[in-house]
Amino acid sequence: MTSTKTSGWLDWYQGPAKPRFQLPAGAVDAHCHVFGPGAEFPFAPERKYTPCDAGKRELYALRDHLGFARNVIVQATCHGADNRAMVDACLASNGRARGVATVRRDIGDEELQRLHDSGVRGVRFNFVKRLVDFTPKEELMEIAGRIATLGWHVVIYFEARDLPELRDFFTALPTIVVVDHMGRPDVGKPVDGPEFALFLAFMRDNANVWCKVSCPERLSVQGPPALDGEGRAYRDVAPFARRIVREFPDRVLWGTDWPHPNLTDHMPDDGLLVDFIPHIAPTPELQRKLLVDNPMRLYWPEEL
Numbered sequence: 619m620t621s622t623k624t625s626g627w628l629d630w631y632q633g634p635a636k637p638r639f640q641l642p643a644g645a646v647d648a649h650c651h652v653f654g655p656g657a658e659f660p661f662a663p664e665r666k667y668t669p670c671d672a673g674k675r676e677l678y679a680l681r682d683h684l685g686f687a688r689n690v691i692v693q694a695t696c697h698g699a700d701n702r703a704m705v706d707a708c709l710a711s712n713g714r715a716r717g718v719a720t721v722r723r724d725i726g727d728e729e730l731q732r733l734h735d736s737g738v739r740g741v742r743f744n745f746v747k748r749l750v751d752f753t754p755k756e757e758l759m760e761i762a763g764r765i766a767t768l769g770w771h772v773v774i775y776f777e778a779r780d781l782p783e784l785r786d787f788f789t790a791l792p793t794i795v796v797v798d799h800m801g802r803p804d805v806g807k808p809v810d811g812p813e814f815a816l817f818l819a820f821m822r823d824n825a826n827v828w829c830k831v832s833c834p835e836r837l838s839v840q841g842p843p844a845l846d847g848e849g850r851a852y853r854d855v856a857p858f859a860r861r862i863v864r865e866f867p868d869r870v871l872w873g874t875d876w877p878h879p880n881l882t883d884h885m886p887d888d889g890l891l892v893d894f895i896p897h898i899a900p901t902p903e904l905q906r907k908l909l910v911d912n913p914m915r916l917y918w919p920e921e922l
């Protein structure tokens with residue numbers, strides 16, 4: 619089945635640069651997606667956007683080109699709770715990919731175990747209204763209780779302005795909780811301002827909360843974009859990410875977010891995006907924690 623892409627959809631960047639920043643051995647791209655391909659893995663009827671195809675072959679070619687060793691593939695909302703494309707990609711990775719699924723409350727124990735055996739280690743709860751319909755919190759809490767027994771964690775995606783309302787729910791979750799894209803701070807506001815202070819306090823007060831310092835291309839207001847060889851892209855986002863990495867070096871992850879769903883301004887060159895990393899994790903030790911030690915502890919603990 620082929621479907622028409624959402625109007626204005628930007629496809630992923632072809633022919634990315636080789637990063638100037640040399641990733642440490644064993645680096646993990648801890649946030650990326652696969653889209654279809656739609657003919658093999660149709661997009662979900664309840665989706666809010668229809669993307670281009672971006673399958674496992676392209677993802678693993680990018681992994682090798684950039685110098686990553688492993689991936690964590692996060693279920694994209696365009697596939698709803700149909701995890702087949704993500705699972706297929708994990709199974710094809712020779713153990714080099716783990717997955718984060720979307721599940722509904724009616725999922726059976728056998729299906730959860732099947733996901734685990736495929737490499738899934740977490741579920742994603744999404745609170746970004748343009749991406750998903752509302753799911754009652756008691757349903758999510760029930761799912762969290764069940765996946766906790768498998769040793770999985772919960773990945774949460776929300777907008778900074780919604781944190782005050784969601785915080786009690788997040789702090790009641792019984793697992794490690796990983797925040798996508800820094801909780802989407804408004805980087806037009808000061809890094810020392812009250813909104814970002816609330817996010818830092820949320821991490822400080824809850825030792826089970828981790829954070830992906832990802833998606834500068836999504837959060838940036840002033841750029842410059844990671845295009846045309848730009849070596850210091852998204853300068854306005856760097857202070858926010860750097861603050862989190864410095865204060866919580868053992869609870870941060872990084873990912874490309876390839877194939878970058880729903881960007882409307884430009885599509886970044888993923889090679890230049892990797893060059894953002896040393897600006898937020900300035901020392902080799904911080905880089906090793908961010909890119910190797912932390913993701914390995916969360917996704918491949920049996921190998922440590």
Ligand SMILES: O=C(O)c1cc(C(=O)O)oc(=O)c1
Binds near residue numbers: 696836
């Ligand atoms: O901000 C977004 O549009 C976005 C969407 C998705 C998804 O559709 O799953 O995932 C992300 O990490 C980010």
